[in-house]
Amino acid sequence: MRYLRGLARLGLGSTLVLTLSGPPVLAQIPEINIGRVPTLAPLVKEVTPSVVNISVQGRVREDNPLYQDPFFREFFDVPKQLEKEINAAGSGVIVDAQRGYVLTANHVVANATAVQIRTKDGRKFAGRVVGRDAPTDIALLQVKEPVGLRAIALGDSDALQVGDFVIAVGNPFGLGQTVTSGLVSALGRTGLGKHGYEDFIQTDAAINPGNSGGGLINLRGELVGINTAIISPGGGNVGIGFAVPINMARKVMEQLAQTGRVERGRIGVALEDLEAPAAGVTQGARIKEVSPGSPAERAGLRRGDIILKANDIPIRSATQMRNLIGLTAVGQQVRLTIERERALESATVEVAPLAEPKPRGRGPG
Numbered sequence: 001m002r003y004l005r006g007l008a009r010l011g012l013g014s015t016l017v018l019t020l021s022g023p024p025v026l027a028q029i030p031e032i033n034i035g036r037v038p039t040l041a042p043l044v045k046e047v048t049p050s051v052v053n054i055s056v057q058g059r060v061r062e063d064n065p066l067y068q069d070p071f072f073r074e075f076f077d078v079p080k081q082l083e084k085e086i087n088a089a090g091s092g093v094i095v096d097a098q099r100g101y102v103l104t105a106n107h108v109v110a111n112a113t114a115v116q117i118r119t120k121d122g123r124k125f126a127g128r129v130v131g132r133d134a135p136t137d138i139a140l141l142q143v144k145e146p147v148g149l150r151a152i153a154l155g156d157s158d159a160l161q162v163g164d165f166v167i168a169v170g171n172p173f174g175l176g177q178t179v180t181s182g183l184v185s186a187l188g189r190t191g192l193g194k195h196g197y198e199d200f201i202q203t204d205a206a207i208n209p210g211n212s213g214g215g216l217i218n219l220r221g222e223l224v225g226i227n228t229a230i231i232s233p234g235g236g237n238v239g240i241g242f243a244v245p246i247n248m249a250r251k252v253m254e255q256l257a258q259t260g261r262v263e264r265g266r267i268g269v270a271l272e273d274l275e276a277p278a279a280g281v282t283q284g285a286r287i288k289e290v291s292p293g294s295p296a297e298r299a300g301l302r303r304g305d306i307i308l309k310a311n312d313i314p315i316r317s318a319t320q321m322r323n324l325i326g327l328t329a330v331g332q333q334v335r336l337t338i339e340r341e342r343a344l345e346s347a348t349v350e351v352a353p354l355a356e357p358k359p360r361g362r363g364p365g
Contacts, residue, residue, distance in 0.1 A: 040167065040219075044179050047221045050152035051214055053118045053171040054104055054127075054141070056088045058111035091170035091214030092117065092141060093152055093223055100125075100146030101257065103249060104213030105228045106132045106139040117143055120177055131256030135264075136197045136327075137228050138249050139213075140256040152215065155222030157245035158313060160184050160201065168205040168227055168241070170214025180206035182239075189242060190319045197323045200242040201225045207241030216243040225249075251327040265330040265351035268294020269301065271318035281339050284308045285321040299349040302340065309337035325351060 090108030095101050102117060109115060115127040130140040143149065164184045172178050182205030189200040203216060207230050216225035225243030255262045268291035274284055284306040290296050307315050311334055315321050328334060328351045336347045 040179075040181060043167070043217075043219060043221055044169075047152055047167075047215070047217050048169055048177060048179065049120050049150045050094045050223075051120065051169040051177060052092045052094060052102060053177065054090045054092045054102075054108060054213060055116040055118070056090065056109055056112045057085070057114040058088070058109075059085055059113055089171060089174040089210050090212045091210065091227070093213070093215040093226065094149050095151055095154065095223070095253070097146065097149040097151040100143030100149060101130070101253070102127065102141040102143065103226055103253060104139050104141060105226060105244075106134050106137045107228075108213045109139050109141065110134070115141060117141065119149070123148075131260035131262075133252050133256065133262045135262075136244060136248060136252050138226060138244060138252040138256075140253050152217070152223045153221065154246055154250060155218055155220065155224040157201065157224045157247045160187060160218075160224060160245075162186060165219050166203055166205055166224065167217050167219075168203065168207055168211060168214060168243075169217060170207070170211035170227060172206075172208035172210040174210055178211075182206070185240070188316055188320065190317070197248070197326055199245055199248060199320060199323050200229070201245055203241050203243065204239040205241060206239070211241075248323065248327060255329065262327075263330050264326045264354050265328060266294075266354050267299075267301075267325055267334070267349045267351060268296040271307075271321055273318050274306070281306055281308070283314070283316050284339070285315050285318040295349050295352050299336075299347045301336075301338070301347055301349065304340070305345075306339040307336055308339055308344075309335075311335050312337075 088108065090104060092102040092104035095103050109129050110132065112129055115129065117125045117127045119125075125143045125145065127141045127143055130142050132139040162184050165181065166184055167179055167181045169177065169179050182203050184201060185204050186202035189202050190198040201216060201224070205216070207227050211227045214227045215223050216227055218224050224246050226246070226249050227241060227243045229242045230240060252262055269287050270289040271285045272288045274281065274286055287301060287303055287305045287307065290301055290303055307321055309315060310321060310324050313324070325334065330351055330353050333348050333350050336349060338345050338347060
């Protein structure tokens with residue numbers, strides 16, 4: 001589990017209100033007058049077979065302390081670095097039973113030489129790393145001989161709201177599968193300094209070391225995030241955990257499944273947040289600079305334009321827009337809605353390879 005140092009306070013309510021519409025409704029709605037008490041047991045029973053424990057064997061290189069001593073360095077020819085074997089444990093979520101695909105956190109398998117995947121019912125499978133993406137901390141594994149696996153349905157993390165109930169399922173401290181519950185405490189968390197593409201879901205569902213790569217699941221039984229980090233001043237859970245939104249993880253997974261890596265693109269703009277509302281516009285990403293000859297210039301974008309939507313997704317910040325472009329496959333088009341001089345305009349821009357020149361400024365996109 002990745003740790004983030006810091007302190008925070010959360011005020012939590014205690015009223016249980018379930019307002020779900022459309023199947024499947026897996027959480028039991030309480031009806032006290034007929035003796036029906038609140039329970040998440042039906043939901044847990046449905047989704048936990050899709051969450052697996054991951055054991056990793058690997059090798060890492062570390063600085064040799066003896067190399068720092070001039071005497072040992074001169075007379076004993078000590079190596080600068082030493083190779084060390086490691087064993088680690090984490091979690092993962094089965095997202096495609098037929099192909100045996102398992103989503104997890106990149107840092108769980110970053111140094112893996114061998115991967116073992118264990119299901120809830122105790123079966124063990126050999127796994128392989130299909131691909132890893134450090135900037136989003138997402139990795140895709142594959143069970144080599146997938147038999148009798150159960151995949152979880154993928155939800156829509158863009159539809160999450162602060163206050164939604166969620167559960168976290170994983171393998172904390174190597175104890176075995178564990179379920180915790182909580183709320184979506186915040187959305188769009190950035191600036192945590194751990195990954196290159198940040199748009200975290202914050203939750204107070206207990207997340208601890210070993211939960212990394214496990215699932216954040218809504219009350220419909222849908223996967224909405226991959227647990228990845230916690231704020232932990234003392235090393236334990238304090239109710240501030242973070243998950244990569246499944247919509248971001250899904251885009252990474254699609255590229256990893258196809259090519260084993262993520263190819264990021266650009267449109268040739270530098271972006272900035274709106275420091276203050278501009279002519280009634282309260283959120284979006286302002287274009288600070290447009291590169292000459294870039295896809296953005298060819299699409300007619302100008303400095304000062306405010307991007308309000310991309311592919312009909314409302315844009316909250318420059319970071320969100322950067323993430324969206326960075327996770328769109330090269331060659332695909334992005335439909336933009338922009339505000340220019342108090343009028344709405346539309347533009348379509350094609351994502352180009354990162355190799356092209358890009359402007360200076362915060363958050364190239």
